[in-house]
Amino acid sequence: MELEAKAILLIQQLGFTYSRQEILRSINKYASDIYVSFQHKIESKLLSTKTDAGVLCIQDLGRYLFKIFIPEVEQSTLVLRAFCHEKKLLQKQKRPAEPFSVDFWSDFKVYRTQVKDDEDPLKWDRIRAREERRIDRQI
Structure with missing residues (x-):
């Protein structure tokens, strides 16, 4: 609700016309795309043949997965x-x-x-x- 309110306020300040449903759909789509992309990056690192995630200690694995x-x-x-x-x-x-x-x-x-x-x-x-x-x- 807070994100929705801020998005609507920003759109009003910029003078755009909007539909509440369009805003929510766009926010959800963007967030979903980013999350799916993040999941794929983590999965590819875990299953990579370059680095064996199964032998890394938890701390090193965390650094490897989330180094960015x-x-x-x-x-x-x-x-x-x-x-x-x-x-x-x-x-x-x-x-x-x-x-x-x-x-x-x-x-x-x-x-x-x-x-x-x-x-x-x-x-x-x-x-x-x-x-x-x-x-x-x-x-």
Whole structure:
């Protein structure tokens, strides 16, 4: 329902005419196509003669199957953790550093954009090191 509402709002903002059924059909078709494509890629990797998935440990198999997602997952994880630390939102932290809005994801998106726009080539190493130091202090 949320995706449908956002799609309808976007279409209205762009001034297009629409049919609710056409929107839902298009969204479902696109999502289905992407999911089927994803399934086929995973299946072909699992059954490939190039790499024997049956002998890989679970961790290596996960890396092999999902390697295209690994950099994004790691970076997103780093940014999420850094965001929560800076806003003092984690359980062990006493109180928020500043008043925190109810819209976590909107605030996170702003933070993520700031990190993404940072042109420092070592930004991911810097963020990773800072988060590792924070973890060490917690232990």
